[in-house]
Amino acid sequence: MAEFNKDDYLNDLPDADDFADKTAASAPAGSAPADGTAPVDGQAAPGAGDAGDGSETGASVPADGDAQTEQDAAAGADSGDKSQSESGSEPAEDTLTPLGKAKQEAAEYLEALQRERAEFINYRNRAAKEQERFRQHGIIDVLTALLPALDDIDRIREHSEMDDSFKAVSAKIDKAFEKFGVEKFGEKGEDFDPTRHDAILHRPDPTADKEIVDTVVEAGYRIGDRVIRAARVVVASPQA
Numbered sequence: 651m652a653e654f655n656k657d658d659y660l661n662d663l664p665d666a667d668d669f670a671d672k673t674a675a676s677a678p679a680g681s682a683p684a685d686g687t688a689p690v691d692g693q694a695a696p697g698a699g700d701a702g703d704g705s706e707t708g709a710s711v712p713a714d715g716d717a718q719t720e721q722d723a724a725a726g727a728d729s730g731d732k733s734q735s736e737s738g739s740e741p742a743e744d745t746l747t748p749l750g751k752a753k754q755e756a757a758e759y760l761e762a763l764q765r766e767r768a769e770f771i772n773y774r775n776r777a778a779k780e781q782e783r784f785r786q787h788g789i790i791d792v793l794t795a796l797l798p799a800l801d802d803i804d805r806i807r808e809h810s811e812m813d814d815s816f817k818a819v820s821a822k823i824d825k826a827f828e829k830f831g832v833e834k835f836g837e838k839g840e841d842f843d844p845t846r847h848d849a850i851l852h853r854p855d856p857t858a859d860k861e862i863v864d865t866v867v868e869a870g871y872r873i874g875d876r877v878i879r880a881a882r883v884v885v886a887s888p889q890a
Contacts, residue, residue: 789830790878793871796823797879801868827871836869836881846870848880855886862886 746754803820806812812820824834835846842849842861853864863883870881 836866849885851884852887858886858888
């Protein structure tokens with residue numbers, strides 16, 4: 651057995667610096683040094699890029715706000731495309747079936763017909779009113795022209811005897827005016843009405859308690875509610 655030499659053993663041991671270099675070279679990238687010192691510049695720190703939920707290193711997960719923004723953008727794009735599609739679509743009438751178009755045209759024709767019918771009815775009513783007014787104007791003109799002759803007939807009837815032939819002519823004239831709606835008014839003893847009577851004289855009467863017609867000088871004539879000529883009368887008035 652050879653004798654142990656201490657000096658030879660110590661010389662054979664590896665150098666401490668060489669041992670540190672070999673250990674650093676053989677260690678995996680990103681691992682911390684054995685002596686706990688900070689990582690060398692350019693090396694990633696332990697755990698850098700590791701997600702807390704175990705995801706792969708360096709993988710980026712969008713936040714909730716970013717995901718909502720992307721959804722809003724997609725929804726806006728869909729709305730824009732839909733609006734553009736609607737604005738560029740064809741009119742609704744083109745989508746109607748032949749039966750639907752026929753019904754629509756029938757409704758339009760019916761509306762136009764009802765409007766024309768209403769206008770025609772209004773025109774017919776106006777024409778009838780104008781015709782009646784013109785008719786009354788013609789009757790009034792004829793009556794006004796015959797008033798002096800009618801007044802003479804009334805005076806003859808009141809103050810003298812009329813033969814049968816004259817009475818027949820007077821009756822025919824009265825019937826002719828009645829046919830056209832002419833009404834004769836003004837009788838002795840009726841109440842005095844300023845709207846129908848023209849008082850040419852007021853005579854005090856102690857027996858009268860109100861104004862009454864005492865004498866009819868000229869009879870009055872009217873058509874309906876329209877007075878053609880007021881009756882000229884003498885009024886008996888109560889004494890003051």
